Amino acid sequence: xxxxxxxxxxxxxxxxxxxxxxxxxxxxxxxxxxxxxxxxxxxxxxxxxxxxxxxxxxxxxxxxxxxxxxxxxxxxxxxxxxxxxxxxxxxxxxxxxxxxxxxxxxxxxxxxxxxxxxxxxxxxxxxxxxxxxxxxxxxxxxxxxxxxxxxxxxxxxxxxxxxxxxxxxxxxxxxxxxxxxxxxxxxxxxxxxxxxxxxxxxxxxxxxxxxxxxxxxxxxxxxxxxxxxxxxxxxxxxxxxxxxxxxxxxxxxxxxxxxx
Amino acid sequence: xxxxxxxxxxxxxxxxxxxxxxxxxxxxxxxxxxxxxxxxxxxxxxxxxxxxxxxxxxxxxxxxxxxxxxxxxxxxxxxxxxxxxxxxxxxxxxxxxxxxxxxxxxxxxxxxxxxxxxxxxxxxxxxxxxxxxxxxxxxxxxxxxxxxxxxxxxxxxxxxxxxxxxxxxxxxxxxxxxxxxxxxxxxxxxxxxxxxxxxxxxxxxxxxxxxxxxxxxxxxxxxxxxxxxxxxxxxxxxxxxxxxxxxxxxxxxxxxxxxxxxxxxxxxxxxxxxxxxxxxxxxxxxxxxxxxxxxxxxxxxxxxxxxxxxxx
Numbered sequence: 049x050x051x052x053x054x055x056x057x058x059x060x061x062x063x064x065x066x067x068x069x070x071x072x073x074x075x076x077x078x079x080x081x082x083x084x085x086x087x088x089x090x091x092x093x094x095x096x097x098x099x100x101x102x103x104x105x106x107x108x109x110x111x112x113x114x115x116x117x118x119x120x121x122x123x124x125x126x127x128x129x130x131x132x133x134x135x136x137x138x139x140x141x142x143x144x145x146x147x148x149x150x151x152x153x154x155x156x157x158x159x160x161x162x163x164x165x166x167x168x169x170x171x172x173x174x175x176x177x178x179x180x181x182x183x184x185x186x187x188x189x190x191x192x193x194x195x196x197x198x199x200x201x202x203x204x205x206x207x208x209x210x211x212x213x214x215x216x217x218x219x220x221x222x223x224x225x226x227x228x229x230x231x232x233x234x235x236x237x238x239x240x241x242x243x244x245x246x247x248x249x250x251x252x253x254x255x256x257x258x259x260x261x262x263x264x265x266x267x268x269x270x271x272x273x274x275x276x277x278x279x280x281x282x283x284x285x286x287x288x289x290x291x292x293x294x295x296x297x298x299x300x301x302x303x304x305x306x307x308x
Numbered sequence: 309x310x311x312x313x314x315x316x317x318x319x320x321x322x323x324x325x326x327x328x329x330x331x332x333x334x335x336x337x338x339x340x341x342x343x344x345x346x347x348x349x350x351x352x353x354x355x356x357x358x359x360x361x362x363x364x365x366x367x368x369x370x371x372x373x374x375x376x377x378x379x380x381x382x383x384x385x386x387x388x389x390x391x392x393x394x395x396x397x398x399x400x401x402x403x404x405x406x407x408x409x410x411x412x413x414x415x416x417x418x419x420x421x422x423x424x425x426x427x428x429x430x431x432x433x434x435x436x437x438x439x440x441x442x443x444x445x446x447x448x449x450x451x452x453x454x455x456x457x458x459x460x461x462x463x464x465x466x467x468x469x470x471x472x473x474x475x476x477x478x479x480x481x482x483x484x485x486x487x488x489x490x491x492x493x494x495x496x497x498x499x500x501x502x503x504x505x506x507x508x509x510x511x512x513x514x515x516x517x518x519x520x521x522x523x524x525x526x527x528x529x530x531x532x533x534x535x536x537x538x539x540x541x542x543x544x545x546x547x548x549x550x551x552x553x554x555x556x557x558x559x560x561x562x563x564x565x566x567x568x569x570x571x572x573x574x575x576x577x578x579x580x581x582x583x584x585x586x587x588x589x590x591x592x593x594x595x596x597x598x599x600x601x602x603x604x605x606x607x608x609x610x611x612x613x614x615x616x617x618x619x620x
Contacts, residue, residue: 153406156386305360
């Protein structure tokens with residue numbers, strides 16, 4: 049536990065003493081804030097038009113669902129931004145240690161590679177969770193002027209935590225495979241995009257293959273969360289994907305010890 | 309403290325280290341000497357559990373480096389060739405991190421860090437970010453990192469490389485001060501370093517041990533005989549003949565011109581032919597201008613041991 053905390057706090061410190069955490073948080077919040085505003089303006093426009101039409105034609109104003117028209121839309125774009133940003137958070141975790149030789153310190157210290165890995169993973173995950181939770185402010189604005197349904201919002205955020213853990217585990221695996229951070233970024237982009245879009249080919253695959261392809265797609269599982277459904281199947285999918293990638297990472301790191 | 313038995317390492321078909329065996333007693337400093345690419349780093353990496361050996365065994369403090377790696381890792385401090393520094397940390401926070409993962413308890417943490425910084429002379433830089441330090445100070449922080457948990461065994465891979473002469477002397481003093489309480493293995497390709505700091509030397513070349521012992525015993529072991537240098541005035545052939553006929557002389561080689569030759573004379577080990585030789589030369593009417601014994605230096609040994617295989 050002490051070792052885990054030592055690695056965890058070292059990684060957290062490293063995010064915050066370098067500009068990385070601030071730049072990523074800044075870029076992400078700017079983009080997501082801009083997109084949130086655009087979605088909200090769009091919604092306003094629709095409201096206005098419908099209101100005018102209702103006045104002209106007579107009759108009541110049709111009920112518009114704030115969650116469906118704003119929250120879900122917003123979640124859908126945020127997913128994609130994270131897919132672009134997480135590889136930047138994870139790229140240095142192992143690649144830099146390999147490049148600068150500090151991996152030699154870790155490998156010759158009485159600390160297991162699992163402790164190192166978990167320290168790195170949770171440090172990255174904490175940073176991710178902090179940045180994600182900052183976007184809650186947007187929904188506070190919604191609450192001030194409307195009445196969104198908070199259930200799907202919270203479950204949507206829960207989904208983000210699972211999705212983030214999965215993204216991060218993929219990024220860490222890619223970082224462990226190389227000492228070049230650019231390679232690590234591209235590799236994690238590749239893997240994440242593949243699993244993002246993998247169900248596209250479901251429509252022209254056989255029935256069994258289609259099911260499998262849909263099952264391993266990242267989006268499929270996220271949609272349930274964003275609709276307010278917390279399904280154990282989705283939770284298990286994300287958790288098992290994360291564990292699998294982390295397990296592979298420990299194998300990659302320890303493989304040095306097998307090459308006799 | 310350290311026992312190495314027939315250690316071998318190959319990368320694919322390339323043999324990096326083969327049949328390396330040596331032992332180091334507690335509290336001594338062992339110098340690991342060899343030209344670049346001889347297999348020093350590979351051997352050290354095996355001792356520190358960073359690389360698994362392809363064959364043979366190594367035990368540190370009685371624990372096998374493969375089977376009981378965690379126990380070994382608790383007991384070693386290791387300074388790799390490239391100091392493993394996190395450049396974005398301050399010296400103090402870096403040492404704190406290292407001490408923690410080396411298992412130093414929180415009660416003694418600050419004391420150990422202060423001691424180590426004192427010993428390596430970096431206390432006044434403790435709040436400097438490591439990337440801002442000069443090469444020499446980075447090297448010291450690397451050394452501090454290896455010392456911070458007061459390990460039984462210290463393994464230092466070229467600890468003085470890239471330092472200026474003054475810093476080299478300082479680092480050597482630090483290392484010398486460690487003998488007694490710590491067992492130290494240090495590698496280098498700089499000869500004076502070994503003779504100045506180490507009590508025992510292992511010379512390694514092309515992945516094999518080429519010589520082993522104290523600096524003096526290595527010299528004695530490798531001496532093929534006593535060597536004299538003589539400057540004698542007189543015709544070369546006649547003088548050469550005269551020297552050769554002296555009892556105990558095994559070999560003579562001549563340099564210089566016809567009248568003023570310099571003769572390198574080898575005689576059997578343990579003999580001293582100077583007196584009889586001098587008398588003979590003077591009696592024959594040649595001018596004896598210089599006669600002195602040549603000591604074989606560590607440098608000669610090193611060169612002989614590491615070039616032999618190339619010639620063979």
